Structure formats: structure tokens, C-alpha cells
Amino acid sequence: MDACCQFLLIFQIVVLAYLGGNVLYLLFFAVCGCFKPGLKQNTFVRFRHITIIITAFKEDEIIDNVIKSALQQDYPGEMVQLHLVADSFKDKTLERLRSFPLKLIVAELLESTKVQSLNLALDQLPPETEVVVVLDADNIMESDFLRKLNLRLESGAKVIQCHRVAKNVNTPFALLDAISEEVNNHIFRQGHVAVGLASALIGSAMAFGSEVFRHYIPQLQAIGGFDKELELKLLSTGIFIDYLPGAYVLDEKVQSSRIFYNQRKRWMRSQLYYFGRDFFSSLWALVTKGNINYFDKTLQFSLLPRVLLLGILAIVNFLDLFIHNPGFDRVWLAAFSAAVIAILISIPGQYFRKETIKAIMYLPVAFFLMFSILFRMRKANRHFIHTEHHIQSL
């Protein structure tokens, strides 16, 4: 009996240390993200040649919007080229796309990964290109996107993650997803660059100097979660990832719980995989070369998704009501409160509205979906599960 108690105590301490570490990490960067940078921007020197690469897999329905947004930029038109890698598109769509001023790269890929599509585009990259922007088929750039990006590049940045936000939040689940993305933007992007650390990538709305793009893209092998592999490659070789919150890309959010489930499963698997692969080498790089960004990145991969963290802490606090757990109950309550505060200060003001309250009702659903993923993590990083996009009748 005593040994059992002893075991439970140690178990509790271990779990508390892990979850508490999660909470402290989130809270620290959430607070850092609240400090706004000063007024001064970069001074303009020149317009750069920009090539926009859109990778699309069976996106016949929605592809026109992203093309239009690329053609309606307040950036000199002669400096912008548009490359569309159209994988497994219908012939009718391809016919229509040929009338747009863009370079159409038609593909029928076997595995249809983004890395393959990017490599196809890379082969045809014009020599004068200085900057490559990577977009998804469901992304829409705001009209000042390229201009703002170009101005930020005057700082010498080689890789910039821009601000991706949700386009349609017409279901509670989509709203929840949109808020979760903004929370991640605040903590893993805004909060990180505020203290001089590298931002996280998202997988689209990213800009690369052409040398970096030409050098790193061919090295990638990922089937799912290519942005994580790329992050690790960049950061382990000391290339900084900047974040540009003012340049917006509107993105279509997943809408049903099934799509949500598959997407998160993909994310969590690749996260766990890369954590296992890179943790010790990043620790080594931290000690020997002082590469803090690489280590910070693998540390991030060890974090629980926000929904799981909140849910587990809530359950533990609930159980504490019935169990005599002296000393610990207060610590658990503090951890839960700190997590809630970290999330709340990361949510942009515009989301504090009535619909959000309705969306919060769906948090338990999201939690159980994510929780069930935890038990199906065994299958390795071998399948690429494609996120389908559905267009709403406009």
C-alpha cells in the first residue's frame, strides 16, 4: 500500500513537471508577445523580383481566388511572377488556368507531397528571382502583402513567416480552429521574435531568399509536415526565421471534425517523430555551438497541443475536488489558471465575441478527438493525409 502511494506520488510529480513546463513555456512567450515593437520600420531601398509558388492538389474549385489575389497587389507587376504547380487537376480547369498570366506546371504526382511540388517549381525558377513566396491553393494574400514583405526584407532577413489567419469562420469548429491558429501565431511567432528567437513556420505564407530556397528545398524528404523538417534544417544550420505580423494571408480553415482529426493526427505524428529524431542533436548544438533556436524548436515539439493541455489540467483539477491531495491541489489549480491566462492573452481582441462562447462548447469535442489521437500515434510518418478544402457557395 505504501509502495503504491509512493508510486502515485512520483507519477504525479513527473506529470506535473511535464505539464508545468508546458504551461511555463506558453505563458512566457504569450507575455513576450504582448510587447509591441516600436514605430520605426525599415527604410526602402529597392523592389525585389518575387516569384510566388502556389502548390495545389485537386483544388479545381478554389484556385481562382489565390491567383486573383496575386494579380491585385500594390507591387510593381513586372517584378512579380506566379508559378502554379497544379497536381491532378481536371483538364477543364487547366484549360481555364491557361488564360491567366502565370506559369502553369502541370503534374500528376504519385505521392502528391508538397515537397515534390516545390521541387518541380524550383526546376523552373527564373534566374532573376530574389525572393520565393510559398502559398497554398486556399491562401489569399491581402493587397499589400508583397510590398510589406519586400520592405521587411530590407533588414536582411532570409526566411520570413507571414501572418496567416482564417478566412471563413462560419462554423463553431472553424472558429475554434481560427482562434487556435492565432494563439499559435502569438506564442510561437510574435512572442518568439519579440525576444529575438526564431519564429515557427506554418507551411504556407512563407518567404525565402532564393539562395536559401534553392539550397534547402531539394534536401527535404518529408511526406507530411514538411514545414517542421524545413524548420529543423534551417535552424540547425543557423538560419533565422523572422515573423512579419503585418503581412496577412487569409486561409481557409478545416471545417468538419473529421478533417480536423486527420490534420491534427498528421501534425502530432510528425511533431513526435522530429522530436525523437532531433532532440539530442539539438541539445548537443546548444551546448557546443550555443544554437538556442534549434534547441527551442525541438523543445516546442515536445509540447502538448493547447487543447490537450487545457483539457488534462481541467480534468486533474476536477479530480482534485474528490481526492485528498494536500499541497498538490493548489499547484494544479495554479497551473490550470496560468494556462488559461496564457491562452487568453494570446487571443486577438476581435475574437472576444458572442460566437466564440458557442465555439467554446465544442472544446470538449476537440479535446476528445485530440486525446484519441494520442493512442493512435504508433503508425510512423509514412502517410500523407491530404486536407480537403471545401468552398462555400459565395
Place this chain on the structure above:
Amino acid sequence: MLSEILRITIFAIQALLFLYFMLTTAYFLVFAVAGLFPLTQPLSANPKFNRFAVLIPGYKEDQVIIDVARQALAQDYPAGLFDVVIIADSFAISTLTELKKLPVIVMEVVFENSSKAKALKEAMKRLPAVYDTVIILDADNVMESDFISRINNSVNLGYKSMQAHRTSKNQNTSFAVLDTISEEINNQIFRKGHWKLGLSSALIGSGMAFDYKLFMDYILNMDFILGEEKELEMRMIRDGIKIAYLNDAIVYDEKVQKSNVFMVQRARWLATQFIFARLYFLPGISELFRKGNIDFLDKVIQQFLPPRIFLLGFLILISLVSAIVNPLPFTLIWLGLCQWCVLALLLSTPGRFYNLKTLKAVFLLPEGFFMMLVSLTRIFQAKKKWDHTTHGIKN
């Protein structure tokens, strides 16, 4: 009996004063709170590049103009679509040769009594009519690199008269800090807060942009005796033209650094206010009823507002005097008003000024108050002539 009359008179005066100060504080507070809300301009869906002329009038600004001209060219806007026009009044020959090496238009002008309005008028006469929009800067103004792009967006949204966000770049003296904060307070109350509530923004005199034809109409048909921005603003608003405020289009200016420059400038502003208050009070009310021009009424009301430093200074002085002569409840009421006034000013001060440097500058407030009092005596001289505000530290 006599003392009774005296007491009633004092009471009546006090009540009137209180009413006036209460209304002005309420006015400031309403717009200060409105200005706290974020203000971002929507993006026009299909951007079009308009053609801009950036007019920079300068009078004997040899020290700064070359640098300013060079910096004015660093805009992330297609180079062929904007021209920087330096209107050079009484520049040294060497400055002019240096300027002509840059890809800017140098327009030399000579006047008997130099003024900014005359310089702008002359420039508009000489420039070819190829532009869509004119931007007006001072010779010490430096635009952020995205300034023209942001103005262009507003032009695409249909605005014809715009005021950008002017703030200061050098705050090396406590006085400059105070001046910058005062300008930001005015930005929040008279520009951001107003625009947020759907009212026209006030103009500042630089960092303004106007539709080319509109500006031509106004500048050629007006004689500017007082500050050109004040007259322009009054006329435009009376004619029902909305003045938009662009919070994100930022232009930096050099703050006045010497107290005598400060006093001359404030005297001119105060003089304008007095004249306009007298001139437009009745038209303001009649326009409201005839055309529903609430912007004009608001502008007329603004002419009756005391400078912020007066409001604060007088409220504190009155509270002090009241503590000595008044019964306690009266003093408490005055102190309460004092608090609301301080709150309005604190709410209007941007977060970046909450630092030690500002705390040091706050101790100069009494001096600023005193100088403004002295300015009051000077306003009649100021009316007579256009005072040239010298920039920078000369000699």
C-alpha cells in the same frame, strides 16, 4: 450686505467656470476614449497606382533639406509615379547645386514676405497637371517608407482630403518630449478619436494629402493670413469635405526645441483660434441646421477649447485656491474634475511614453503653462504677421 453680494458673485463665476471646464473635459474624454480603439484602414480590393507630387516647401533650410530630399525618395512606391518637389525659398547656391544632383524637382521661388502658403500656391501654378494627389510636407519631415503606399490606398478608397500620423523623431530635450507628447495627445483626441467616431480629423499643416484638383481649387482661391492648415481645414469642412485620418501612415518631424520658437508657434495657433471662434460661431450653428454639417459645428466648438496645458494648469490652480477659500465640498468637486482631466490626458498618451524620460519632462509642465500664459499676451502681434518657425538649432 456687500459681502453677501460678493459671495453670490464669486459663486456664480465659479459655477460658470466649472461648467466651461466640465464641458471641455467631457469633450476631451469622449474622444480620448474613442481614440483608444484600434484604427486600421481597410485595404482597397483592387489597388491602382495613383500619381503623386510630394511638395516640400523650405525657407532657408539649407542644413536639413538635402537629407530630407534623399530620404523622401526612399518610398516603396514605383519611382515613376511620384515626384518629390522641393520648393526652395532663399537657399544657398551650394545647396541648390547639391539638390539638383538628386532625382527631385527643384523649384526656386522668391517672395517679399515668405510664407508656406505662397510657396505652395506658386508650386501648384507651375506644376504640370499630371498628378492625382499632392502630399504636403515640411522641410524637416521624413516619411516612413510605406507612406505613399498607404496614402495611395486611401485615395483608392475614395478619400480626397487626408491627414497622416505625424510624430516626432528626435526627443533629445525634455521640452521636445513634452512637445511630442502634446502632439500625440492632440493626434488621439482631434484625429484618431474623431475619425473613429466618424467625424473629420483636424489637419496639422504637414503630412497632409489632397486630391490634386481639390487642392488647386482651395489654394489658388484663398488668402492665407493665419495658419494655412487651420484656414484650409475650416473651409474644407464648411464645404462638407471629409478629412480622413490615416493612423498608420507615419511621418516624423523635428520638434521645436527652443522655448521662444515654441511660444511664437503657440501664439499663432491661439490667435487663429480666437479669430475663428468669433468669425464662425454663428455660421457653425446655422450650417448644422441648414445642412446637418455636424463636422463644421464640431470644428467651431474646437475653437472654444483651451489648450490642454491651460485646462490642466487652471484646474490645478483653482483647486489649490479653492482649498483655501472655498468650503470643502466645492474643493472636492474641483479636484474631481481635475482627476477626469488627468485621466483624459493619460489615456491619450501612447504607451511608449510611459518612461523615466517623460517623468523628467513632466516637471517642465509648470514652465510650459507659464509660457503659454505669456503667449496669450502676444497673440495680437502674432495675428499681424506670419511667423516663421525656424527649424533645428541654428548657429
